[in-house]
Amino acid sequence: MTMWIERLAKPSPTNEPPTRAEWRRNDLMVGLLVLFALFLAVGVRNQVYNASKSAKVGPSELRIAYPEAWRAQTVKAEEAGNVLVQVINPGSPSLYDTRITVEGRPLRTDESLEKARFDRSIKLATSLPSFRELAAEQMTVYDGRPALVSSYAYVDDPTRATGSNGLPVVVEAQDIMFIDGGQFVVVTLAADAAAWNDEQRNFGIVTNSLKLTPLPEPAATPNVAPTASGAGPASGTVEPAPGAGVPASGTVEPATPAAGKPFSGSQQGSTRVPAATPAGQSEGGD
Amino acid sequence: MQATASPAGDTSGVSSGDTQSSARNRPSLWWSSLWAFVGLLAFVGIFNFLLPDLGANLDEAGLIALGLLFSLVPAVLWLVIFYRIDSREPEPKRLVAGVYAVGLLLAAGIYLPILNGVFAVDTWLYQNWWVQLVGEVLVIGMLGMGLVYLAVRATVFDNPEFDERLDGIIYAMAAGLGIGTVINFMYVWQHGGVDLGIGSIRMVTNALGYATFGGVLGYFIGQVRFEKTPVYYLPAGVIVAAFLNGFYFFALDHAARGPFDTAGWRDLLLAGFLAIVALAFVGALVRRSNEETARVSQLSASGDAWVPLPVDASATAPAAVASGAGATGGEDASANPTANTEGAQ
Numbered sequence: 220m221t222m223w224i225e226r227l228a229k230p231s232p233t234n235e236p237p238t239r240a241e242w243r244r245n246d247l248m249v250g251l252l253v254l255f256a257l258f259l260a261v262g263v264r265n266q267v268y269n270a271s272k273s274a275k276v277g278p279s280e281l282r283i284a285y286p287e288a289w290r291a292q293t294v295k296a297e298e299a300g301n302v303l304v305q306v307i308n309p310g311s312p313s314l315y316d317t318r319i320t321v322e323g324r325p326l327r328t329d330e331s332l333e334k335a336r337f338d339r340s341i342k343l344a345t346s347l348p349s350f351r352e353l354a355a356e357q358m359t360v361y362d363g364r365p366a367l368v369s370s371y372a373y374v375d376d377p378t379r380a381t382g383s384n385g386l387p388v389v390v391e392a393q394d395i396m397f398i399d400g401g402q403f404v405v406v407t408l409a410a411d412a413a414a415w416n417d418e419q420r421n422f423g424i425v426t427n428s429l430k431l432t433p434l435p436e437p438a439a440t441p442n443v444a445p446t447a448s449g450a451g452p453a454s455g456t457v458e459p460a461p462g463a464g465v466p467a468s469g470t471v472e473p474a475t476p477a478a479g480k481p482f483s484g485s486q487q488g489s490t491r492v493p494a495a496t497p498a499g500q501s502e503g504g505d
Numbered sequence: 506m507q508a509t510a511s512p513a514g515d516t517s518g519v520s521s522g523d524t525q526s527s528a529r530n531r532p533s534l535w536w537s538s539l540w541a542f543v544g545l546l547a548f549v550g551i552f553n554f555l556l557p558d559l560g561a562n563l564d565e566a567g568l569i570a571l572g573l574l575f576s577l578v579p580a581v582l583w584l585v586i587f588y589r590i591d592s593r594e595p596e597p598k599r600l601v602a603g604v605y606a607v608g609l610l611l612a613a614g615i616y617l618p619i620l621n622g623v624f625a626v627d628t629w630l631y632q633n634w635w636v637q638l639v640g641e642v643l644v645i646g647m648l649g650m651g652l653v654y655l656a657v658r659a660t661v662f663d664n665p666e667f668d669e670r671l672d673g674i675i676y677a678m679a680a681g682l683g684i685g686t687v688i689n690f691m692y693v694w695q696h697g698g699v700d701l702g703i704g705s706i707r708m709v710t711n712a713l714g715y716a717t718f719g720g721v722l723g724y725f726i727g728q729v730r731f732e733k734t735p736v737y738y739l740p741a742g743v744i745v746a747a748f749l750n751g752f753y754f755f756a757l758d759h760a761a762r763g764p765f766d767t768a769g770w771r772d773l774l775l776a777g778f779l780a781i782v783a784l785a786f787v788g789a790l791v792r793r794s795n796e797e798t799a800r801v802s803q804l805s806a807s808g809d810a811w812v813p814l815p816v817d818a819s820a821t822a823p824a825a826v827a828s829g830a831g832a833t834g835g836e837d838a839s840a841n842p843t844a845n846t847e848g849a850q
Contacts, residue, residue, distance in 0.1 A: 237733045242662075245729050245739045249654050252740045256647035256747070260624065263639055267629040288632060 271424045274304045276321050278400030281361065284428035285319050286421045292318075301405075308421065313411035315377045315388040317418050319425055320407040326398065335403040336367045336396050347373035358395075360429045366397040368431070372412060391415045393422075395431060544582055545709045545777075569693060575705060576689030579712040580605075580682045587678045587716065594668075596675055600661050604676045607656040608683020616652055616684060617691060620644065638755045645754065646718075646747030649684055653719045654743065656680035657726055673727025674720045681719020685712040713777070714753045721786075722746035753779055 270287040289306045301322040308317040326335065344350045353370040360366040370393045378385030392409035408425060410418045588601060620626050630640045657676045661667050667676070689708045725742025728734060760775050 235733050236731060237729065241733060242729070244736065245734075246658060248736060248740045249651060249743055252743055253647050253651035256643045257619075260640060260643040260647075263636060263643065264624060264629050267632050267636055270632075 268420060269424065271428070273428065274306075274321070276303045277323055277402055277404055281399055281404075282428060283319075283321060283406065284424050286424055289319070289421070308418070311411070311414065313388060313414050314385050315375055315390055315409075315411045317410040317414065317421070318407075319422075320405075320409070322405045322407070323399075323402045326401055326403050330403075332365060332367060332396065332398055332403075335398075336369065336394075339394070339396070339405065340369065343371065343373075347375075349374040353391075357434055359432050359434065360395065360397050362430075364397055364399075366395055366429075366431065369394045369396070389413075395426070395429060539781075540586060544586065545579060545713070548578060548582065549705045549709055573690060573693055576686055576693055576708050579709045580686040580689070580716075583712055583716045584679060584682055587675060587720070596672060597666055600664065600666055601675065601679050604656055604660050605679040605683045607660050608653065608680035609687055610683075611652045611656055611680075612684040612687035616648060617687065619648060634755075634759070637758065638751065640751075641755050642748050642751030646749075646751035647743070649681075649715065649750060650718065650722050650743050650746045652684060653677050653680040653722055653746075654726065654739075656683070657723070662726075662730065667730060670724070670727035670731060673725075673730060674723035677719040677723025677726055678716045679719075681715040681717075681722075682712060684719075685715035688715070710757060714750060714757075717779075718746045718750040718753065721749060 271284040272287050272289075273282045273284040274291075275282055283304070285306045286308070288310065289308050292305045292307050301324045302320060303323050304319075304321040306319050311317045340352065344352075350373045351371060353372060355367065355369045358366045358368050370391070372389060372391045374387050375390045376385075376387045389412040390409055391412040392407055395406040395408075397404055406425065406429065408418075408422045410422075584601070584605060588595065588598075624644055626640065626644060629636065630644075631637055654677075657673070657680055661672075661676050666672070688711050692707065692711075722742055722745075725739055725746075728742075729739050756779065757775060760771060
């Protein structure tokens, strides 16, 4: 300790003054040090951004990652329905907490991915206020299995249950739908529309874990039927609730850094793909 | 401050008596620190006890204006008090104000854009305690101290008025206060005004932190200004100052229970304690350095009579010293930037 204090107080063994070259050397060393420190800080920041936990869902125990800071939410039994996992962002700036929900139900006989997606759209259109489908696209998840990604918006009243007088919120959401082991799995990313772009980094952790990838060649628009926008309940068309046998919720694993590229799908709200194509062939359609 | 011609037989280039007196310790540093703390407590006390409701009668624009004014008060108070540290050879006020202004500009033009734009620290810095500590050292501390060095280096480092080690501390504190003032400005601006009780404490602690650890770096700047130092010396100083700066704000964050209770006073006491410890450490280093300067002021690089180096000293310095050249003192310090003229009259 004394030695270091001596070195701090008398760094030079002589009284020789420094030269301008030494001044410049000091400038260079300080500059490099600051740049190196900022470089390290970028690494720390990225480590925080990519820190994640994961959940395993479905018959194949597919791993879905979510931001480490988010909190898994317990869903009441009577409200659980098909919900397998739900995590929310407790730090959401909006009254509507950004959330990720994973739902699953068994496929019905001869039901395809497109039919399941269509049924879900009808269900959402009839249950969500001011529902509006924005875009739909074919992609792949995990090991190249087909997936359908649907973007939509609706109005939610998050403070209604508590009796508060908060304003309703326009929610933007995205469903990533695929089939796993005979089960129709839907991963829903939802956030206040005003915060949708800000949450893309967090959503990227989820989509990276799903290995969500656009189709390599221009994808034909899926042959999907037009869905209602803001329509009222359609009697007789709501999909009945699944029966017993829905798999239990997944397990949660310790945090691991996410891998893969950030999500670069088209569901940013800035591009619009018509939900219904008058003349189109869908690959793998039913 | 200019070196005068040395008397015959005295090849040191400086008057040993002047060097001895100039290398004298600065006991006012201790008293200045104490008075600074008392003064800032008074500043906080006024708006917490005497005028607690001053802000209640102001609209948002009035609160912003008042808050902006208050962000300057602690900085100016610190600046005046630290300026008095250098009571024997006070620096020109214009230079000190100039360094302060350069600190302001660097903070507004570089510091804040990097913190909020490039790094967006609010989105990740407070995830957990270790991220906060490392982030505050690496980003806030390193960048802040780097800018303090830049402000001093670019303005007064070559100036003849920078003629003693203590000047490094003074100027670096001024630069640090400039950065702290901008931080306080942004705090007021982003919060649409300020609760004067809580805000006064926060402004005081911010200004105190940046000034104190700017002063720590200023010690190292003063050393490299007048002595040959190892290549690691100044970077080590930046690291020390940055670590202290980051740890200071980390400790304040974790010591505070919340913004709306009496923890604000605890913040102020903690900040004052840390500042006094840091300033005492710097004061001890300055004292030892001055003692060493006084001892070796009569010595050359080889241990003999000190010979001031000519202007183009980088290529000829070893030869000049080895030959015991008859070059005498009297070189203007402003013309010979490498001359060790500390304490010279």
